[in-house]
Amino acid sequence: MISQLDKINEFIARLDTETLTVLNRISVEKIFKKGDFLLRQDEVCKKSFWVVKGTARKYYLNDGKEITTELYFDNDIAISFDSYCLQKPSREFIQVLTDTTISQTDFSSFQTAKQQFPKLAILDLMMTEYYAMWLEDRLFQFHTMDATSRYSKLIQDHPYIVQNIPLTFIASYLGVSLETLSRIRAKK
Amino acid sequence: MISQLDKINEFIARLDTETLTVLNRISVEKIFKKGDFLLRQDEVCKKSFWVVKGTARKYYLNDGKEITTELYFDNDIAISFDSYCLQKPSREFIQVLTDTTISQTDFSSFQTAKQQFPKLAILDLMMTEYYAMWLEDRLFQFHTMDATSRYSKLIQDHPYIVQNIPLTFIASYLGVSLETLSRIRAKK
DNA sequence: CTAACCATTTGATGTAAGTCAAATAATAAA
C-alpha cells in the first residue's frame, strides 16, 4: 500500500509540464467552512476533491445512524467512489470537519483530458488501485482485529487524529460504539 | 456494482476482433484438480485467473488460522490484488475447491498489450473499479450487518454456494465461527 | 461392509462490545 503511494508520487514527479498544465487548468481551488458539505446524498459526485489542507469525512445514513466510511487529511482525495465512476446519485455525504482548502477537479473534464494525455489515464488506474488496496487493508482489519487493535492501528497511522476529529466520528469509522471507544481509551 | 458489471460486459461485447485476438493470444486455458493451488503465499502473482468453470477461494493465514477473503465461481477473476499490481510476494493463497477450468493471462504480456491496445487499458481500469466497489460493499456489510444478515445476503446472491463450498470456508469468509454459522442455519 | 476420517451440529460457558441512563467535562453562546 505504501509502495503504491511511492509509485504514484514518483509518477507525478516525472509528469511532463504539458500534462501538469492540463491538470491545473481543469482544477479549481476553493475554501470550505467547517461543517460545509462537498457532496450530499442523492447528488451525483461530479468532482474529485483533493484536500490541500484540512480535514473531512465521508459517511452514509443507515436507518438514521451516520456511518463514517472514511476520514481525510492533508493530501487525501475524497470522492464517493461509485457515484463518481458511474455518475449516479451518491449514497454518501462528504463533509468538511474544519475550515478546509479543496482543489476540485471536474469529472468530465478529466475524462476528456485522459484521452489526450494517456499519462492521466495511467494515473487514474494507479489511484484506483491504491484505493482498492486501502479497502483491502480496512477489510482485513474488520475481519481479524478487535476494536482495541483497530483503534491502536488508527492512532499509530494518524496520531494527530484524536486532537482534530470528534470521538463520535472516530468510533463510527472504527465500527464501535462511542462508549466502547471511550473505555478503550481510558485503559491505555 | 451491478451496473458496473453491465458496463464491463457491454464494453467487452463491443471489442474489435483485433483486440480480442490479442487477449486470446496471451491467455492459456488449463484444468486444475480439486485442492490445487493457483497461487501460494510468498509467490508473486504473475497471472490473472479467469474461472471458466468451477470454484475457488482466496485466503491468508492470520496466526495460523485461515481467513477466506474471497470465493470464486464461474466467470469470476481471481488475483491476489496487491501482489499482482505491484508484482511483489503475495500474502494470500488461491486454491481451487473443485476440478476447475482456468483461463490464465500473463501479467507482463497484458501490460505490453495495454500499450498497443488502449481499450485493454480502459478494461483494466473498469475491472479495478469494479473490484473497489465490491470491496466497498463488503466493508459496508462488516460495518453495519450482523452475522445472520451477512449470511442471508450471501445465500441470496449465491444460492448454490451451500451445496458447493464447505461450511468452514463460508464461515471464515463471513467472519464468524463455524459453530455460529451452523446455529444461524439451524434457525432459518 | 466397516473403520477411519472429516464435516456439521449441539451444548455449556465466557467475553467483547452494545444499549440505556446518568454524570462530568468541555465549548460556545448570552
Place this chain on the structure above:
DNA sequence: TTTATTATTTGACTTACATCAAATGGTTAG
C-alpha cells in the same frame, strides 16, 4: 461570568458471538 449546549466518561445490564468440548452425520479408503 453564567448559562446553554455538546462531547466524553462512567455505570449497570444485555446480547451476539467466540471458545471448548462432545456428539452426530457423511465420505472415503481399506
